[in-house]
Amino acid sequence: MSKGFPTVGIIGAGQLARMSVAPAAALGINLILFAESPQDSAAQICQHVVGDYKNLNQLKSFAEKCDVLTFEHELVPLSVIKGLEAAGVCVYPTSTSFEFSQDKAAMRKRLTSFPGPKSEVISDASAVSEFPVVAKKISGGYDGRGVWKIKSEDELVEVLKSNPTLLVEELINFDYEVAVMVARSPHGQATSWAPTQTIQEEGICTSTITPAPIFGDELSERAQALALEIAQEVGLIGVMAVEMFVKGDELYVNELAMRAHNSGHWTIEGSKTSQFEQHLRAILDLPLGDTSLVASHAVMGNILGGEKTDMYRPYLHLMARNPELKFHQYMKEVRPGRKIGHVNIIGENLLELTQIVQHARDYMSGEIDE
C-alpha cells in the first residue's frame, strides 16, 4: 500500500457502504467494513470483519486497523460511540452531533430556534389536547415505520401500549417534502447540494427530483442556508440529509440523517461530487468537492422488491430502451417492498426523465412486462 493513504473503517456494510467502495477506490483510500455478515451488500465486494456493532471491545479492535471510523446506519449505540471516543478513536460524526440523528426528541430540543413542527415528549395520552398529531418513536424508526398519524386520544393510547414514550408533533399539512444534503469537514468547510424533492408512497421514498422543481431561487437558497446553519449548529462532520416540509413558502425541519442518504443518491451521476465521495473527503479533512449539477435535472427512482427475483435480466430490455439510464444494485435478497437498488438519470427534459424512471421502476419490480 502506498505511504500516506489513510484507511477508513465503516461500521455497517449495507448499500451505503457499498456505494462508498467506488469513490474510495478512485481516491486510493483503503476501506474496511465492520459487517454483520459476509453476505451484507458491501461485504460482498470489500474487505471486512464480521462482528456485533453493539460490542465496544470488538469495535475497538476494528478501530486499530483504521485511521478514521464512520458509520452507515443509526443503530450503533451512542454509548459505544462515546466509548470509542474515550479510547482515543477518531469517529465521525462525533457522538455529540450523532445524537441528533439517532434521537428525534434530542434533535427537536436542540433545534428549537429553527423552524419545525411544535413537539413534545409524552408518556400519557391525556397530555395531548388537540388532534390530529403525528406520533413518532424517539429512535429506531425508518421508512415511516415508527411514525403514526393519530386522530384521537384512543388511538394514541393504543400506540403508547407498545411505545411507552413518544415524540408527538404538530401535523403539518405540507405541500411537498424536500431534503437538502450538506457536508462539513473538521476544519469547518461546508457545502450543500441543490434541494431535492422526495416523493414518498406509504412512508417510503420512491423517487427524487433535483433540483426540487417547486423551488424558486429564493426558497432554494433559504433551504440550503438552513441546512448549512444546522450543520454548523450540531457540529456535523461528514454528510447529512436535512429533511424538510414545504408549505407555501414556509420550511419546516423534519429530521436529520447524519450519513449518506437516499435523497442524495442522485449525486452519483448528477453531481460533480457524489455524497459518498464527499463524505470520505469530509471525514478525512480533505478539501470538499464541487457540488454542482452536471445537467439541468437529476431523477432517481428506488427499485423496490416485487414479483421478479432475477434483477439482472431486466437490464437487457431497459438498457436497450434507455441507454442513458444508470443502475445501482444493492445485491440484497429481493423481498416485497424492500429497497434493492435504484436508477438514476440526468438530462434536460424533466417530464421525459420522470417517465423513464417510472417505467424502469415498474419494469424492475414486475408491475409491467414491456
Ligand code: ADP
Ligand atoms: P422516518 O425516520 O421513518 O423517515 P420521519 O420522521 O421522516 O420518519 O417521518 C416519516 C414521514 O411521515 C415523513 O416523510 C412525512 O411524510 C410524515 N411526517 C412526519 N412528521 C410529520 C409531521 N409533523 N407532519 C406531517 N407529516 C409528518
